[in-house]
Amino acid sequence: MPQLYHHPLCPHSRFIRLALGEYGVEAELIEERVHERRRAFLLLDPAGQTPVLVEDGGLVVPGAGAIAEWLDETLGERLGDHRLLPTSPAARVEVRRLTSWFNEKFFDEVSNWLVTEKVFKRFTATEIGGGAPDMDAVRAARANLRYHLRYVSYLAQTRNWLAGERMTYADLAAAAHLSSVDFLGDAPWDEEEPAKQWYQRLKSRPSFRPLLADRAPGVMVNPLYTEVDF
The missing domain is CATH 1.20.1050.10 (Glutathione S-transferase Yfyf (Class Pi); Chain A, domain 2)
Known part of the structure; x- marks a missing residue:
């Protein structure tokens, strides 16, 4: 199962949670308090910002923009006419x-x-x-x-x-x-x-x-x- 490092009130995290929900992807939510500057989290993303998606194979996709593009590239076609990033x-x-x-x-x-x-x-x-x-x-x-x-x-x-x-x-x-x-x-x-x-x-x-x-x-x-x- 993919892991999503997020904070419940982080707007960018919420954007990706909505996108995952629309794609029907269940992810393990890991709450991250970025102000703590945890070393393990900084190793995933040196920018130290939520959200960060870690795929099953270990690929780390940091940031709302990169995650949204990744989801479209890997899952977009399955939504057909309801694709969240249109083909035009x-x-x-x-x-x-x-x-x-x-x-x-x-x-x-x-x-x-x-x-x-x-x-x-x-x-x-x-x-x-x-x-x-x-x-x-x-x-x-x-x-x-x-x-x-x-x-x-x-x-x-x-x-x-x-x-x-x-x-x-x-x-x-x-x-x-x-x-x-x-x-x-x-x-x-x-x-x-x-x-x-x-x-x-x-x-x-x-x-x-x-x-x-x-x-x-x-x-x-x-x-x-x-x-x-x-």
């Missing part, structure tokens, strides 16, 4: 553009700040950046979230799924990052109904159910987080 070159460009938007831009402007300040800093030693959350950073991330949600609403209103007619990696990446924000109760869903309806569609998929069971010690989960119709 033009369609692949759009999926990769939006996947990058959420895995990089949204992460840098929203999810990284909220998860780091409200979760990770609780378990990090003070001398390496742990401690109380920086509320200025939290407020900035919440402000940034609103324009990202407007963009999701725009895409959801003009397309069947974010990147086109079919669900793709773009939807999984967006849902993964928003689910981390949703866990913490920071998503103003009532302000963007199209984005909310799109997210509910993702939230109702079987691949999403394991994410709804995630918890973090000492962190209060949003009471509506587990509700599909919220």
